Amino acid sequence: MASSTVSTKIACLILVTMLVIAPHHSAQAAIECPAVLKMVGPCLDYLKKGGDIPTECCTGVKSLDSITKTQPERQEACECIKPMADSNSINYDLANKLAPACGVDIQINITPNMDCSTVKF
Structure with a gap:
């Protein structure tokens, strides 16, 4: 009976550890470039030629x-x-108008020489 209690305590400890670590790990997840490019890919024609902004x-x-x-x-x-x-x-110029036109406030001035390390939240 004692080994069953020890096993239960160990299982509970592992579960608690997983619950504590899991949110921390997901909050630290890196941004994946392919996913980012897939999100903004539908904007490319607009950003090159102008016109109507596609819903996508x-x-x-x-x-x-x-x-x-x-x-x-x-x-x-x-x-x-x-x-x-x-x-x-x-x-x-179109790139800087895009986010506000989509209802998003990013407060980033997009330029050809933009230094991404200076991007603020």
Whole structure:
């Protein structure tokens, strides 16, 4: 009977440890560039040519905003997006108008020479 009690206590300890560690681990999850690029990919034609903003674009911008709630997360997302913006010759004026047009307040000035380490939350 004593070994059953010890086993139960060990199982409870493991469960409590998992519950304590799990939220910490998920909060520290890195931003994945392929996911970021998939979210903003529908915006690319608009960012190059202008015109109407596709619904999928605003959906992606809102999703990206919802998963980047800390300064380091926004800096990581910036590092993911910057090479795509550079290689596709986007219109930076349109890029700066995109988030507000989608109802998102990112407070980031997007430029060709943007230093992602300076992105604030």
